[in-house]
Amino acid sequence: MIRRLLRAPLLLAVPIVIAIGACSEKLENTVGCPVLCPGQQLDLIDTVFDPAFEFDTTLTGFPLPGFETPLLLATRGTELDVRPIIRFDTLTRLYVPTGDTARPITDVDSATLTIHLVPNGLKIPNTFTIEAYDVADTTLVDSLPLTLLPFFEPSRLFGSVAIDSANVRDSLTVRIPLDSAKVRAIIAGGTSVLRIGLRVTSAEPASFWVVSSDDASLGPRLRYRGTPDTTVAAASLVPFSRTPRTPQNVNGDYPDYVMVVAAPDPRAIARSTVGGLPGSRPYFRFNLPSWLLDSTAVVSAKLELVQDPVRGLDDTDTVTIRARMVLAGPATTDLFRAARLIDLAGFFIRDSIRTTPRDSGLKRLEINGALRQWRSTPGIASVPQAIVLIYEGEGARHLGARFFSLEGPAALRPRLRVTYVPNIRLGSP
Secondary structure, three states, X not given: OEEEEOEEOOEEEEEOOOOOOOOOOOOOOOXXXXXXXXXXXXXXXXXXXXXXXXXXXXXXXXOOOOOOOOEEEEEEOEOEEEEEEEEEOOOOOEEOOOOOOOEEOOOOEEEEEEEEEEEOOOOOOOEEEEEEEEOOOOXXXXXOHHHHHHHOOHHHEXXXXXXXXXXXXXXXXXXXXXXXXXXXHHHHOOOOOXXXXXXXXXXXXXXXXXXXXXXXXXXXXXXXXXXXXXXXXOEEEOOEOOOOOOOOOHHHHOOEEEEEEEOOOOOOOOEEEEXXXXXXXXXXXXXXXXXXXXXXXXXXXXXXXXXXXXXOOOOOOOEEEEEEEEOOOOOOOOHHHHOOOEOOOOOOOOOEEEEOOOOOEEEEXXXXXXXXXXXXXXXXXXXXXXXXXXXXXXXXXXXXXXXXXXXXXXXXXXXXXXXXXXXXXXXXX
């Protein structure tokens, strides 16, 4: 740790002074000003903690399946291949003929899957095709999406639709006609479910967002009629998942999610990585002394990170990285869980890093808001001295950045530069 007094550029022998004017409050007692009194002079002290923290690690797998919003649908040759999975585990198995009572569905007519497509910055190809596959298999582990990859083969194709770029503006509602005979067979099965995997194919790179089921009006919707009679109302279903059954209520997170078949991997040895697919979050645990947190007034606390360039797909695009304070208590020993129990973006730490994957050099992030929360309170356990870094496009884009970690060369590892005012004397003027 390196500590020094900050000096004015032209008065090297004179400390920078904060002059406090006379109190303007009128007080009914004789205690005087409740804060600094006139005439006090304070030195700003600059302290460098090297290394910045005592522990760091990179955790991968964010967001959790089902928490991606929107859903990425992309193909970029062998570099990027992402496919949404949509579940309809509760199907309407009865229909009501006009003027009659409900009957079991023995025929299916006009089955379609409707999705809402949004361009995400990549040039829209002249033509592209969206394919829907039957990927239902409840015997597989729900938390391992890649187990569904073998189901993306011709015999399990539900339907497809070719799209011309002239029809795509800010967004596009896409109706994919499904094989009604296959839908009827699933409904007649009684206990079967209908799960659809989406894939985009094109001679050019293609990348879109699919509005997830979190949006009740624009999310995916399955429609079919239980009879060829067009006077009978069609069934209209939103995504729903019945599995996994344990832990309890986790199934509610799985109505739709993405399967990452291929994506650039920004991770490297002795680096802290943020972003990518699946998303990574660096976890930093500090061990700052109590005298700094409890006995000083911290003016600035800048985390200094040295970026290591990541070259590859879209490496000149801008990424925004935010620090989030970990709120998990000391009883939470699972770091992956702790990295999800965090404050809201910009709540305690408002600063951010804007960079590109291929950039390099020193980056600074103001985290004074976290230090203020790390002050100890007698009788109350404080939150841990830990933060995570999160890419704002986590789960929705493949971009990532990386910084040298504690395992990197001494000259490149993270540092924390703190500027503070020593303990302020209170009392009467």
